[in-house]
Amino acid sequence: ETGVTQTPRHLVMGMTNKKSLKCEQHLGHNAMYWYKQSAKKPLELMFVYSLEERVENNSVPSRFSPECPNSSHLFLHLHTLQPEDSALYLCASSQDWGQLYNEQFFGPGTRLTVL
């Protein structure tokens, strides 16, 4: 596997379910990101981890809980979501956090539907 991978690619869950999204990067990067993309809206940054430490939390509801066990893996734990949380969730990585020339590499995303 190369680049940034995400599993599952599609997920349908009920509002009372608990599920997790997984992201893995094979690029040796130190920073990882979760974004949300809703229809017709810009990508919204949710969380940033740098060297496994959370450095950014963009006022995301607590029903979204990130976890970064090591610099290659990032999880997004989902619990009691709402239908409006249905969106494409994208993971990305970059060499470092907090630098101007900061190309981010994205995974293919998980298409989440909350019923």
Added chain:
Amino acid sequence: DQQVKQNSPSLSVQEGRISILNCDYTNSMFDYFLWYKKYPAEGPTFLISISSIKDKNEDGRFTVFLNKSAKHLSLHIVPSQPGDSAVYFCAATTNTGKLIFGQGTTLQVKP
């Protein structure tokens, strides 16, 4: 308040012609601008970037122009090819490294 705006949700051009995608921003602190391209069922991929100290950057068929006084940038694709059909996102950043994205423009290049 949206700091990066792409006011055209879609654009259709004929193969071989020029495609011009536009992006406006409001934050004068932005120092670096990027364009990403996204195909269906794939994540965005980096296309081209420009620093605020430049007004033009060229890479093959792709050229990005920056007009700081107007807080406007544009992406030119010449000549356009059917494989260029995708969603194009403009993004901007300050020295925090945090990317602020526009809402995207869907480009369709007709054979």
